[in-house]
Amino acid sequence: MAQEQTTKLRVIAFGAHPDDCDGKFGGTAAKLAKAGYAVKFVSVTNGDAGHQTEGGGALARRRYAEAQESARRLGIAEYEVLDNHDGELMPTLEARRQIIRAIRRWNADVVLAPRPNDYHPDHRYTGVLVQDAAYMVVVPNVVSDTPALRHNPVFLYFEDNFQRPAPFRPDVVVSIDDVWDTKIAGLDAHVSQVYEWLPWVDGRLEEVPKDAMARKQWLSGVRAGRIGAAVRAALEKRYGADGARIQHAEAFELCEYGRRLDSEELAKLFPK
Numbered sequence: 001m002a003q004e005q006t007t008k009l010r011v012i013a014f015g016a017h018p019d020d021c022d023g024k025f026g027g028t029a030a031k032l033a034k035a036g037y038a039v040k041f042v043s044v045t046n047g048d049a050g051h052q053t054e055g056g057g058a059l060a061r062r063r064y065a066e067a068q069e070s071a072r073r074l075g076i077a078e079y080e081v082l083d084n085h086d087g088e089l090m091p092t093l094e095a096r097r098q099i100i101r102a103i104r105r106w107n108a109d110v111v112l113a114p115r116p117n118d119y120h121p122d123h124r125y126t127g128v129l130v131q132d133a134a135y136m137v138v139v140p141n142v143v144s145d146t147p148a149l150r151h152n153p154v155f156l157y158f159e160d161n162f163q164r165p166a167p168f169r170p171d172v173v174v175s176i177d178d179v180w181d182t183k184i185a186g187l188d189a190h191v192s193q194v195y196e197w198l199p200w201v202d203g204r205l206e207e208v209p210k211d212a213m214a215r216k217q218w219l220s221g222v223r224a225g226r227i228g229a230a231v232r233a234a235l236e237k238r239y240g241a242d243g244a245r246i247q248h249a250e251a252f253e254l255c256e257y258g259r260r261l262d263s264e265e266l267a268k269l270f271p272k
């Protein structure tokens, strides 16, 4: 049993805000955690700008509590929130050091983050910061207060719809039909976001049901989304005939700056 535990991979995911990892990776994270992987989420900002009527420290504390509840529901080991202001993240040396420390302390085998092209500057700079930490995590004289890793982890990007400079490429796809309810339960913990801020920004706040069960069902519908052609093709390749019937999936693209794996090795990292 102990032997088995030590061979399980250590995974760390970075989002800009304390619900980003949940939305992009929550299903796969729940699956990995269930399989015994050590999974950690990090929000690079504290989320203190993500609301139409609340803000500052009070909002950051509310969102921290939501993130902890989401982690509990997803079954992941940790959800860390770095105390950087929301909406003002910059790819500074200090922020890069925070990322390098987090990856090293987790002794990560796999690191996930957004691609560095995205509508939100915090998402973009989170992508840049994690890219800048790739490779540097193995350099002992950089951030010398935290022991360097001996092996560069595998770095992967979350899926997005942005076309420039290049469309997302699904190098590995995971069916999350079996954990869809768990993913939605995780997101449901982010009340300030999924039922207040995001619907307000989208001009659909009146659509949100008042009843807790009804709004969770609404959330599931809102988040279901369409599986694009490239991801569908990758699902059919990985899952055979079942791939055409998968309703919910998450996909990831390999970053060239980390450890390079071919598609077969990559698929082995992620249980079907």
Ligand SMILES: [Zn+2]
Binding pocket: 016, 017, 020, 120, 123
């Ligand atoms: Zn975000």
